[in-house]
Amino acid sequence: MSVALFLVEDDADIAGLVRRHLERTGDFEVATFATGHEFLAACERHVPDFIILDLNLPDTDGLTLCRELRAWESTRTTPVLMLTARAGESDRVLGLELGADDYLPKPFSLRELAARVRALLRRVQWERGVPGGIYRDARIEVDPARFRVVWHGAEVHLTRREFDVLWNLVSQQGRVASREQILDAVWGLATDVDPRTVDAHIRTLRRKLAEDVIETLIGSGYRFRGQP
Numbered sequence: 001m002s003v004a005l006f007l008v009e010d011d012a013d014i015a016g017l018v019r020r021h022l023e024r025t026g027d028f029e030v031a032t033f034a035t036g037h038e039f040l041a042a043c044e045r046h047v048p049d050f051i052i053l054d055l056n057l058p059d060t061d062g063l064t065l066c067r068e069l070r071a072w073e074s075t076r077t078t079p080v081l082m083l084t085a086r087a088g089e090s091d092r093v094l095g096l097e098l099g100a101d102d103y104l105p106k107p108f109s110l111r112e113l114a115a116r117v118r119a120l121l122r123r124v125q126w127e128r129g130v131p132g133g134i135y136r137d138a139r140i141e142v143d144p145a146r147f148r149v150v151w152h153g154a155e156v157h158l159t160r161r162e163f164d165v166l167w168n169l170v171s172q173q174g175r176v177a178s179r180e181q182i183l184d185a186v187w188g189l190a191t192d193v194d195p196r197t198v199d200a201h202i203r204t205l206r207r208k209l210a211e212d213v214i215e216t217l218i219g220s221g222y223r224f225r226g227q228p
Contacts, residue, residue, distance in 0.1 A: 002026070002027060002028055003027055003028045003049045003050055004029050004031070004046070004048045004049045004050075005022065005028050005029065005030045005031070005048060005049065005051070005052065005117070006030075006031050006033065006042065006043070006048040006050070006051050006052070007030055007031070007032045007033070007051075008032075008033045008051070008052065008054055008057065008065070009032065009052070009054045010035070010054065010056070010057050010058055011054075014106075015032040015034075016032075017110065018030070018110065018113065019032055021110040021113075021114060022114060022117070025114070025181060027181070028117075031048070034057075034058070035057060035058055035060075036057050036059050036060035036061075036062075036064070037060075039065065040065070040068065043069070043074070047075055047078065048078060049078070049079075049121070050078070050079050050081075050117060050120070050121060051069070051075075051078055051079065051080045051081070052080075052081050052117070053065060053066060053080055053081070053100070054082075055082060055083075055084035055085075056084060056085065062082055062084065063098055066080055066082070066098045066099055066100055067098050067099070069099070070098065070099035079101050079120045080099065080100045080101055080102075081100070081101060081102045081103070081116060082100045082103045082104070083104050083106065083108070083113070084103075084105065084106060085105065085106040101120050102116050102120055104116060111184070114184060115184045118181075119185070122164075122168070122185055122186075135226075137226040137227045139151065139152050139210075140209070140213070142166065142167060142170050144167055149166065149209075151209050151210075156208055157208075158205070161186060161187075161201060162201055162204055162208075164185075164186040165182060165186055165198065165201045165202065165205065166205055166224075168182055168185045168186055169182070169214060169222060169224035170224050170226075172223070172224065174224070174226075175223070176217050176220050176222065176223045177221050177222055177223070178220065178221035179195050179199070179221055179222075180195060181221065182198045182221070182222070183195055183197070186198075198222075202214055202216075202222060212225055213225060
């Protein structure tokens, strides 16, 4: 299932670049809004999974919008990333105090933006326990709150990175994740990490669990294979 993301940005060129970059992964459905009024009206109709919020808008400012979002019950816990040219410390501190989850100054890297979005989503998934709190099937149990894996009734020790890779695949709910998507989701902003590090972690997971627990789709990526 795609992530419904609302992007509030009055610069049409920036909005277009961000939307195309995120939608190209196939993980996001991005709706863009040039004014705070349009954005709030859309939130009343449909609560997004994630919000990217510019501070400088023609009819209001992102700080005011963030304050209002945190006052609404429906959007109180929706992840918010502030994206703005106002990079002063006071702006960053105020934005975070008003409830923003992260802050990225302009100019920015599209890859860094995508990595920050995935990192925030991953944190929210762990906090809420997606999918369904604790994942269980006929042979494995994965508990994201306690970073615990039980395989055929016996607890298996995984490193934090190994667990993160496994949980990222489990939370895809049967979808294929490319090496690059896993790299962004698990290693985040560590862009100097060799993409083949993902392959090494997959091999370790197969050795600790079973060869068929993670399926390789040549040219596409990896997929977790659950059992009824």
